[in-house]
Amino acid sequence: MNYIDSNLKVVGTRPIRPDGIDKVTGRAVYSADTRAAGMLWGKILRSPHAHARIISIDTSKAEAVPGVRAVVTAADFPEIASEEAFVGEGPMNFRDLSTNIMARTKVLYEGHALAAVAATTPAAADEALALIDVKYEVLPYVIDVDEAMADGAPVLHDDMFTAGVNPKPSKPSNIAKVVTFKKGDADAGFAQADIIVEGRYTTKPVHQGYIEPHACLATYNPDGQVTIHASSQGHFMIRAYTAKLLGLDMADIRVNPAEIGGGFGGKTLIYLEPVAVALSRKSGKPVKMQMTREDVFRGSGPTSGASMDIKIGAKKDGTIVAAKQVLRFQAGAFAGSPIGPGCMCGFALYDIENVDVLGYDVVSNRPKVAAYRAPGAPITSFAVESALDDLADKLGIDPLELRIKNAAKNGTKTHYGVTHANIGFEQVLAVTKAHPHWTSPVAPGNGRGIAMGFWFNIGGESSATVHVNEDGSVTAATGSPDIGGSRASMGMMVAEVLGITVDRVRTTVADTASIGFTFLTGGSRVTFATGMAVTQAAEKVVEDLKRRAAQTWDIPVEAVEWRDGMAYPAGSNAGAFEPLDLAALALKAGRTGGPINAEVSVNAQGAGAGFGAHICDVKVDKETGHVEIVRYTALQDVGKAIHPSYVEGQIQGGAVQGIGWALSEEYIYNAKGQLDNPGFLDYRCPVASDVPMIEAVLVEVPNPRHPFGARGVGEVPIVPPMAAIRNAIKHATGLQLTDLPMSPPKIRAASDAAA
């Protein structure tokens, strides 16, 4: 059923979320908030070296510490065969996942886990960690992506031969794979170009920055049953990977989803759970593990640092005729950076005849990269949207007009083989052009920048149930962890279909034993895919209710209508019966077939791609290089905003993460390849006084493949900010910056050099 053109009573309103009370009173239970009787504290020993061979690990002294009940190393984990797994943002190898959680023969980054201890008190666990005697053979390390690709660079994996190269190389390399996407003939295109811009851009690794450190509580029962209490972006993912890494049946593992304290992609894979289960199995006691903020920075995956070359050619009239990009992404210790989406997203916004994109997935001695909100797209768009602004300058065309002239439309074929359908980029550009922020004059001395962003958004597998309780109230349950208010949007869709008020619907997140498989929360997919499942489940309930009303009135089911939460006889000849509401039907459920429930599982197809445009005004203190964000507006095609407040929240949150990525966030390493800023003091996330209000403008071009027209919204907003701010700085100072973060020392050095 499709509700796009009907007048909606609940969808589009702004109700208070059902789980809100617990969160504002401190009662919500997050990953570290539970305890169990007889619980032990688990702690991990992490490598101080960026690259070293493990010669030996002697745990005898550690095991002798009073209070220590178990010590584990890689020996306690089965050797996993090399097998592809789909992890959050890209393919990753189960053997690598296991080795990333517990190093086997080599430690590949500072912070790499190589042993773990469980003890009765945290102090005893710390003392035991200090007594684990590890003999290392320290090896030369490499972190920067270009250095890692150079000949003679220290090689991380002797068995890594670059994939995607013909003939297959004979020498091991840090380049895991090469990807290419071509359309038309780039060289011919550049030959016709009147104006060409080129540039080399680099970005530093940045962390998702969720405030809740990873944590879990695991219990291995004598009968082999395992229960895990943990927050994540996918508790089914925890179950699947823990089972795989420990050789257990998934049916023997039950994962209870704790409230999650932010993820942004960083919690689409696991670090602690298999270790906690192994410690629990060895000690016979529940084991609680909790990363410190330092552990999170040293031991969990940020996104790639990258270096990129870009070349764009256009005719005098502004038509882009050719575009070329070479992207080099850090994958961290194991293969699997977001190089695929990185290559695909940059030019996906434009209708360009000749495109040539070459991408490298490069390992180096830092934590394995994990997904971070539209993985790869923010990095590649920083280069594309900056180069386009320079192109507009050279052409003497307004930068927004240049986008409008080349914008992708429905039917535009992308360079990676997909043809755009049901997209709203033109509408976003039109609203942007008319927006007061764009049309108002720039304050003297300030600079204004604009940049665009794209993300595919995905669908995928989701399960949802809708139960009508005996009193007619409704309980919905899905398998999707709720990070940003999805319980509210799920409840709203159910209420709309059933024709009742949203306060009559309570939505919960069901554990792995209480609902069908549901892929993780990520790829901006929950409102689209899980929303589709919960809507269909509600529709099945309506059909069932109509059948029960027909049975009650003893008339054919075709003669029953469902409106505003009640069954009505369809037309006078069907009989003058009093309408039956949910409570009435639920009361007699026993007589009309038993409990009123429906469960639907889908593999949702047709996720609508998202487009965004960000406008940013900055003031630059040229003497110190400090950049102040004076005004920020983010416009985005959201298909249909189910709960507008939480759609705006995704856009505002993504924009501010982008502001941090643009101006102040980076990993800083010392001479020994160790992280120098593993904490929120010197890893500088934006604070409340760093940013103005972020005006989020919702453009609604419905996605016909979703019952309410929704499309993913969570990832697009982090793509435009870096280039929007870079372009604003350029228009304020004339400086054409190409390296992130655009921190005060770099801006001051650039203005000194330009002077």
Place this chain on the structure above:
Amino acid sequence: MARQHVTATINGEETDFLCETQQTLLDTLRDVVGLTGSKEGCASGDCGACSIIMDGRLVCSCLVLGVEAEGSTITTIEGIADGEKLHPIQQKFLEHAALQCGFCTPGLIVATKALLDENPNPTETETRYWLAGNLCRCTGYDKIIRAVMDAAAVMRGETV
């Protein structure tokens, strides 16, 4: 390990507990007293998720030793509401959708209470600088600032 006996008034109730000398007030509140509303985001005073009000001052409970709480008066997130009746700050955070994951919310609500106790009519800038010690990664702060200023207006009796 000598554990010290501490008596403090927590959320209006006389509370006795034992804590080890090196145990922070945050760990004591969570693991001994059982109030898990205050959260550990960094344990170094840089994120504010563990904010409480101690003897009238907004502080990070991860930068206070449990033993220092002897004889003090402490308000945690669990003490902001009046029984089941939400404080205007909590109500406005919900109405403005000023939280997404909610992990920083307890610290922000306590910090907002301390702000409005001291400055009933803060400007946007004053609010942003006062709350600079409370990191939020989901919301981009916009709706939080609007919720705080709306709550301030309610407490001044100007709106409902």
Place this chain on the structure above:
Amino acid sequence: MTSLSYAAPTSVDDAVKLLAGASGLAKVLAGGTDLLVQMRSGRVKPDLIVDTKKIPGLIGIREENGGFVVGASTAGAVVEAHAGMTKAWPGVVEALDLIGSTQVQGRCSLAGNLCNASPAADSVPALYAAAAIAVVVGPKGRREVPVEQIPTGPGRTSLAKDEFILEFKFPPRPARSSDAYLRFIPRTEMDIAVVGCGISVTLDANGVCTAARVSLGAVAPTVLLVKAAADVLVGHTLDADTLAKLDAAAQAACKPISDKRGTIEYRTKIAGVLARRVAAIAFDRAAGKSSGKAH
């Protein structure tokens, strides 16, 4: 097992006896906003913690023969709320106000900030510019020490094992005197100073500087008192030439390191920039023009 013990003496003498009698490492605890972070990361493993907040006089502000006396454990937020200090020493107050977050403000103390002996401590350049005096107590009784003689290097002070600071004396202010403090950080809050600068001046009726003290933070192993920069100001108004010389003198005094917060070259340039901006605020305040709170 870490055997840490804690004591909260209620008299100076008890505190001194505890410190003197301590077998292992004893640390004084005032606000604790540095000490607890260092303990948690394992950089400091004390055996005894002496909490000074329960000693009368350690917390509080009083006027004394025209100047102010501030208890060593007084939290920054308390000093900021004190009308007398804010009027006489706006620079010291704004420096204290910049230490960490509102939450840190509720705990951090002048003594803690000074004795942690970080070259980048926010309040210390303002204390040096103010020529504040630290009243140190120990087994041999009290002694008064100019604040700039307390820190001797990163994390090290001239205090003996069994000494601690009781209070700080701020001298009486002659007419047309004022001070100011600025720091440079990449964000707008929460960062450790990349460079800090405190300046205190006294002007004559024509606006000519008759006395000055200039102090720079985070550009050397300890906070610096830069006499050459002060000499540039004395005898002059803040004209373009004086500003240029002040900038140069400030840069010349810098002996910074490159670290995760700033490079040598950048810190040196910014020291010159801040010196000019702070001097302008201090001169304005001394002339009674404005007392804008500079964040």
Place this chain on the structure above:
Amino acid sequence: MPTVVLSSGGSCRELTGGLTTFEVEATTFRRLVLELEQRFPGLGKQVEESMAVAIDGEIFQDAYGAVLKPGSEIVLIPKIGGG
């Protein structure tokens, strides 16, 4: 016959000996995967495990039943995840 285009995602071309466009007799996605495996051993498995398919421009992550029309253009692209 539907035509298959390898969106040069890199590693696939090793399995097709460098061929990037070819026709395959198949009316459903499932039949296509079986044909690919039979004609270029390993390619079918790779498409099945870690690739997505764009059929006439629209992405199908992994739907066996998806119908292929005679003139359809099928593009094999890396699977798209999310953060």
